[in-house]
Amino acid sequence: MEALLLPNIPDLHKLEVYEANGGYQMLRRALEMKPEDVTAEVKKSNLRGRGGACFPTGLKWTFMPKSTDRPKYICVNGDESEPGTFKDRQIFEFNPHLLIEGALIAAYAMGVSVVYIYIRGEYIAWIRMLQQAVDDAYAKGYVGQKILETGFSTEIYLHRGAGAYICGEESSLMNSLEGERGYPRVKPPFPAQFGLWGCPTTINNVETIANVPLILRMGAEAYSKIGAPKHPGPILVGVSGHVNKPGVYEMPTGVLLTDIIHKHAGGVPGNKRIKAVIPGGSSTMILRGEQIEGVAMDFESLKAAGSSVGTAGLIVMDEDTDLIRVITRITAFYHHESCGQCTPCREGTGWMHKILTRFMNHEATMKDLDLLLDVANNIEGNTICALGDAAAWPVQSMIKQFRGEFEQRVMRSAEAPVASHAAV
């Protein structure tokens, strides 16, 4: 498949190069269509959100009320903070106008007058790149009032975050944008009814929005035939950890994980065996190396394998990896990032981290393993937002897949005092 999201065209981030390659033609086409026909086209394409939940994008757009006297908003989610995820920054850097064009088409389809693009604060260099592109698009009349001399007007504003993983959760993102602490909101009401300042709002991931012009260019029918039928389209897969060529690779959905690792990312250094794989960012369920045979990077295949696509941030761990250390570090992250609103998450993540630290220090007993699972099970499903689940799943799946590693730690712990005694 030719690259669609990140084609290899030098200087594509520049407006004139983007235009010379057909840029903003799809905005023109959209403006000649009825807004509801644009939404119908996106729906027909079967595009699913690329931010982690794989929710059908077109369907989400239909949730926005058609007639309302309140302003409507789009938030483009560029908070990208899930460990293992580094794809959206490629779009900001190499194809920012595709994102802008997609946002404009989405705004037209949903009758939105302001689009906010929320970007994590650490990405200041990429915020500047995208801002330059937005400024250029304004100067050419693609953004702002009476776009391309039609009756359609919309503004695009970038909004810089300040360091909080939770702000990638859509309701937390809206609170952050409103100038509040980034606490997730209880749902319902859902954002399409009660979003920013209580107005109808749709939140889409950066990569999702960047797919929109591609759908119009190819036609929904052709787009829907790319990759896996129930989760079609190009996808940016970030490969990190123990591979020879880590990086972001664009491919159709449905590529085998083994092909991603060996063909795209150059295999494992030293041809070591793969011990474990986290397929879609740190909150997706970990899989054993031998389990990924035949599993593909798409919604259905990963679900069947007992994990999920998430943000397609594939983390590879070779046979020498200390998985207890991995899960301890991941859990420390969720403990740090818990917003503190819900007790199971606020207390549970810290509790899990304490137990895991006992395993790290060879101080754990078998009871600790049961306790760890019990705490994880009591976080899952008992919090306002998905961060609780995101913290519980890696722990639950690590115990399920690698129970032996924990047990070995316990046994070694039990033996350790004897061994040290003998040494004396």
Added chain:
Amino acid sequence: MFSDQQLSRIEELKKRYQHPRSVVLEALWMWQDEHGWISEEGMKTVADALGIPPHDVFGVVSFYTMFNRKPVGRHKIEVCTNVSCMLRNSDRILKHIQDRLHVGVGETTPDGRFTLVEAECLGSCGTAPMMQVGDRYHENLDPQKVDAILEGLK
């Protein structure tokens, strides 16, 4: 105090939102860019500029990790130690910087040149290990590369 230029920028930004409160992060960034950290005076100044109570500004400052609540060195070094970097030996980078600068995590060198902190995933997993210094990302690090970067920061 904000300068007239800063205040007019804030007024400009307010027009983008339904409520001036939305400008709080950007106003705090303005303050921190100039002063290096967010003091009580900074929070009060931001609150006045937006017409919101100072305790609300404090609530925001304390929620986000990027706002410094005490003075930091001229260069804040943030080493990512999350899973993708960890798998590519971010420990070695962190230890190297600690040894070189003779500081622990969270500490500032006596000359006020560097502050060292550990960071959560900064989205550089494909170019791990990495560190952020100020606004800049430094990627695919090894100890020699770190030395060269630190040499260049006065």
